[in-house]
Amino acid sequence: MDLTDVDGRLFFTADDGAGERGLWRADNTGTTAVKLLDFPYNYGSDGRYDDHGYRALTDVGGTLFFITKTDRTDALWRSDGTKGGTVRIQRFDDLDSRGGENGPSNMAAVGDTLYFTADDGDLWKSDGSKAGTVFVKHIGTGGDENYYYGPTELTSVGDTLYFVGDDRTGSGSEELWRSDGTAAGTVVVKDIYPGADFHEGPSRLTVVGDTLYFTADDGVHGRELWTSDGTDAGTVMVEDIVPGAESGSPSTLTELGGTLFFGVHDPEDESRDLWTSDGTAAGTSLVKDFDVDGEGQGYLPRIVVAGDRMFFFVGVAGGVELWTSDGTEAGTTLVQGFPLGWNSGGPGELTAVGDTLYFYIGGYSVAGADLWRSDGTAAGTVLVEHIDSPTYGGPGALTASGGKLFFAVDDSAHGNELWVSDGTGPGTHLVRDIDPSVMFVSRGARTGAANATARVPVTVYSSGTVKVAPARMGGVRKLRQEIVFDGNWYWDVATLTLDLTRAARRELRRTGRVEIGARFTYTSCAGPIETEKRTYTLKKRR
Structure with a gap:
């Protein structure tokens, strides 16, 4: 389930239980949700719905852009939050001659314009109309493109797009680019590591004000903090934080109050410390050393800003600690420790709603979330x-919208569904049981051994009993089978083997194909009963 806020409106993707995943919108009260679009069918080889039927819900100037995907065609869409205003912009062939993906990906907003990549190396842009969805420039390699799948880390600085792309020398290395939306204005900013072959380019592009920060390795100083104003001369290393060829490997680059904060790897104790920078060497300094008891267990997997403070977790022996910081050493303080067991999940999904931080720790008290x-x-x-x-x-996909927290979680009774919270227990509840089903029967079946059976995958969300009976054109014998849900994930998949009738087997052998029909009734141990009918065309196995 993907969740995205667009100007206080929550958009999300969900399966309605009929095997159809679609785009939905929830209201700000967290009490209702409406479906805007059914995504095109995209069934895998086992006949089950492929969850990759959509990608990249992206806010572009108050309009939602997203992608639908099938085996053959991808499409770019936009939505204003209404069914009538959810429209397809343009189709893209999905596969290229190498079997790679041609469809849109790596979406980013620059003002009211969407930029994205397609065709394994092409930069595109769109204003939301078909006529305004245009090719900008090919960012492919200067040599063999079999390893290359286009620009990444698309990032907006004012009205300029920055990204990481191949340097087009045939070396296989990547460099920093910028684009003003024209072919002529889409250029390499700087060759940071000249002469390198197959070198990983800049990463962690982050904007503070009108300044771009990122990490890069120039072949001399290791991976360190860099900044760029979009020119060759203005693209420079800020500071060699870990001197020499060893890398400081800055991570979790985050802006607070117009200043950059980030984690740095400390090679002396193998911890990760909190640093700050104003873009100059003199203004780059250590905020807090998190060497925990000399064991080097400190880490900052993610920094999240809530109000005027940063929050992050630091690893310690036997658990983790939640810390907060105002950007000064004195203002960087321990909030609370959490002991974790072998079966604990998290901490994760750090998300700010106003001045409040939300997060989850799975299994901290008992099994659950x-x-x-x-x-x-x-x-x-x-x-x-x-x-x-x-x-x-x-809980997953924690997202702030309309002053509330929305997230997806499986509460054992409803499956993985959309929830909302106002920060209190009574105000934390299911928005809507969008998929009330306890079973999904595949729309595809395979011919079994000796051309005498049909093998049908079924997806269940709890233990129970499935009964199969002939329906419509028939051709199958009755079946009763117990299915035990192991609870290791949100669903289990079982394969039912249906015996064909004598007449169906004879037809299959004689013509090479036969149509069969069946009614599947699932009685869940939790109580609900669900019935689905399916028809299949079986082909003779050789």
Whole structure:
């Protein structure tokens, strides 16, 4: 389930239980959700719906852009939050001659314009209309393109797009590019590592004000912090934080109050410390050393800003600690520790809603998902709700929208569904049981051994009993089978082997194909009963 906020409106993807995944929108109260579009069918080889039928929900100037995908065609869409305003912009052939993906990907907004990549190396842009969806420039290699799949890290700085792409020398290395939306204005900014072969280019592109920061390796100083104003001369290393060829490997680049903060690898104790920079060597300094008891267990997997403070977790022996910082050493303080067991999930999904941080720690209390919130104090760091879950995982896709927190979670009773929280237990609840089903029967079947059976995959969300009976044209014998749901994920898949009738087997042998029909009734141990009818065309096995 993907969630994206667009001007206070929550868009998300979900399966309605009929095997159809689509685009939905929830209202700001968190009490209703409406479906805007059924995504095109995209069934895998086993006949089950392929979840990769959509990609990249992206806010572009208050309009949602997204991609649908099938085996043959990708399409770019936009939506204003209404069914009538959810329209396809343009189709793209999905596969190229190498079997690679040609469809749109790597979407990013620059003002009211969407930029994206397609055709394994082409930069495109769109204003939301078919006529305004145009090719900008091919960013392929100067040599063999079999390894290359186009620009990445598309990032907006003002009205300019920056990205990482092949240097087009045939070396296989990547460099920093910029684009103004024209072919002539799409150029390499700087060759940071001249003469390198198959060198990983800049990464972690991050904007602070009108300045671009990123990490790069010039072949001399290791991977360190760099900045760029879009010119060759203005693209420079900020500071060799870990001197020499060893890398400081800056990570989790984050902006707070117009200043950059990031983590740096400390080779002396193998910890990751908090640093800050104003873009100059003199203004780049250590904020806090997180060498924990000399064991080098400190880490900052992600920094999240909530209000005027940063939040992050630091690893310690036996667990993790939540810290907060205002950007100064004195203002970087421990909030609360969390002991973790071998089966604990998280912490994860750090998300800000206004001045409040939300996160989950799975299995912290008992098996299930614990949703927490924090205001940066120990007293204000509290468990919001424990949600019984069939796994030790936690809520996913935490997203702020309309002043509330939305997320996806499986509470054992409803499957993986959309929830909302206002930060209190009573205010944390299911938005809508979009998929009330307990079973999904594949729309495809395979001919079994000796051309005497049909093999049909079924997806279940709890243990129960499935009964199969002939329906429509028939051709199958009755079946009763127990299915045990192991609870290791949100669903289990079982394959039913249906015996064909004598007449169906004879038809299959004589003509090479036969149509069969069956009614599947699933009685869940949790109570619900669901019935689905399917017809299949079987082909004779050789």
